[in-house]
Structure formats: structure tokens, C-alpha cells
Amino acid sequence: MSVAVVTDPVVSRRRAIEALRAGVPSRDAVAALGSGQTAIEDQFAGLRETVAAGAAGGLLLGGDFGAGKSHLLEHLAGLAGTDGFVVSRVVISKETPLYDPAKVFRAAADTAVTADGTGPAIAEAAARLDVEGRSYVDLLRWASSPAADLNERFPATVELFGQVRDRDSEVAEEIVRFWSGDPLRTPDLRRHLKAIGHARPVLPAVKAAELSRQRLRFVAKLLATAGYAGWVVMFDEVELIGRYSLLQRGKAYAELARWVSGDHGAPGVPIAAVLAMTGDFEAAVITGKGDREQVPARLRAKDTTEAGELAAAAEAGMRTIDREMILLTPPDPAELDQAYRRLKQLHAEAFEWQPPDVAGLERLGANRMRQYVRAWINEWDLVRLDPRYHPQTEIAELAYDYREDDTLSQVPEDEPVD
16 A cells, blocks of 8 residues: 655745755755756756767866855756656765775765656666567677677676576576676676576676776666666765875876766767866866876876876866866846745745845855855844844855865775676
């Protein structure tokens, strides 16, 4: 028996108010306020068309704190979901450093939700596969092709999944967990393959970072095969890479370049990335810390082919930040008027009163949308509690700290996967 969950509209509106006050881009808050970044929305629409056609790509967004980057990412995620994309949200942090492909993939896999807002998306896609249809055969053929450049574990598990999904749920779930980032022991995989009459396969070892990159492009293909438009990964707080050690910054720059350029190691991978970071990163870190010269020099000093390739990729990442970052536009008077009217109505419905007009902040070009929003909400709250009070709001600027943090510079595991 299913029970319908009815959301009290007053509670929903109060949730939106509290999220906006705290600067948290919840779904309720984003729906209430919308977005005024129409130029970025247009570019994101073009990116979705490119990805739906089978190619990868990305956008890098920049803005000051409070400019609305997280809010915009949530808004774009909603647009992608409406268009039939699977969407993941990855916040760069100590636990998810950008320089570690394995942890980034796992975060993207764990947060992936399908177009209707449910998850886990990879398991949902696997359940939707028509293992008797042409699309499944095409997926198996692609996974086996040199162009896909996948470890033999992928075609082996695709073939195995097609035979066991409807008769051995435990093995099927084990395969889906492997696609999602869990280990799958070679003896266990060989035993499962032997049970369906498969000859003993050659399963060479593969390093964790490379296996994660292969998982990324395989999952994107899997989602498309299951009928989704593609995979969109939203990255927030990317500026944290400025606090890594110099070598880890180099690796992070290389990963940033890969995501924005859509270079995932094989053609035809339907995956998009949108990354958001502070707009002053180039001046504060790439120029301010001398990364443009020091990072490639330190990497090339190792005098290996791999280090030389990493140095070139890191340089590409720094050029991307310098030349391709799309800055959020400050709110113009029309956008501020519209936001004020929306929030005034939202506050009225949330607390069942008629809020008066409040002064908020003086409209200056240096002020950010979050500052205006918090000022209006706080002043309405104060007047609601004491109608005789005349609040005045002052703002204080906070600068981001780009000093290196040793706790963030952990060496990622890159041992061969057995």
C-alpha cells in the first residue's frame, strides 16, 4: 500500500526562505528565485545539445563569493534533468579532491540521479537495459572495441550482466556495484564467467585512476543506452585546488582541463561538466603563486614521459582558467526588482502576513545577489517581530584563503586493481 506524501505549502516556502537566508541552493530556493544568468543558460543549452548528439564538453564558471554560483549550478541541474539527463553534483572537498579521479568518479556515481529525480541512476539504467535488444548488443560491441579503450573487465561484465540479470540478482548487483566504483575480485569474475560457459578471459591489471576514467566513459554510454540523454556532472567549490600543494595543484589543473575540454579518452562519450570556482583564482593563485611557471617546471624536472604529459595537461588547465572562464554577470536593476518582488511574495506566503517594503542594501555594482537576498529576508524577519523597528543592514567583505593546507594534499591511491 502506497501512502501519498502531501507537502504543506507553508512549510515548503519557509524551507525556501531559510535556504536563501543561509545561501544554500536547495531546490525550493532555486525554484523560488530563478536565475538571471541568461547568457550562461544559453551556452549550457548548446552544451546539452552537443552531449545529446554523443560528444563530451564542459563549461567553467567564475564568480565572487555570494555571486550565486551554487545557486546557478542547481538551476542548470534542473534544466538538464528536465531535458532527460542524469545529473550528478560533486563538491570539491578534502574527501573529494579534484586531483583524484577515483574519488571524483565515486562522488559522481553516488550522487547521480535520473531525470525524474530518483537514484541510484546507474542501477536504474542497468535495470532499464533491454538485454535482448539491439542497443544492448551495440553497448557490448562498443565496450569490446579498441576505440573505447576499456579494460577487458567491461565487455566481460556487460556480457555476464545480460545473462544473469533476470536469474541471478546477486551477481547482477555485484556487476552494477563494480560499474559504480566498487571492486570486483578477478577470481570471482572468472568464476561467474565460467558458470555461463565463457572461456577463461585475460583480465590484465589496471591502475585505480585509469580504471576510474574508464568507468566514467562506460557509465556515460550505459546511461545513453538505457535511454537517457547523457550525463551531466556539476562541480562546485573548485577553487579549493588553490590550497593543494604545488604538485597536487598541477594534477588538479590537468583534471580541470580534461573535464572542460571533454577529453575522456574515447570519442562519442555523452558527458558534460559544469565547474564553478572563484573569479579571482587566476590572479590569486596562477599568477599570485607563480603556478604558470613553477608547476610545469616542477613536473618536467622528473624527466619522464608521464611527467611531461602531466605538465602539458596542467598548462592546458591553467590556460582554461585564464581564457575560458565565464564570469557570472552582476544583477542589474530589473533582475533585482524581480527578485525583490518574488521574495516579498514568498515571505508573505511563508509567514502569512503582508510584509512592508524594506530598504535592504544600497544598490551598488560591488554587491552580490546573496547579499541583497539576505538583507531583504533579515529585515522582513525583524519587522515581523517588531513592526516599530527600522532595520539597517551593513555588509562585511570576506576574502577566500588560498594558503596551502597540508591536510588536503593526500596522495591518491593508484595501485593496480586486481
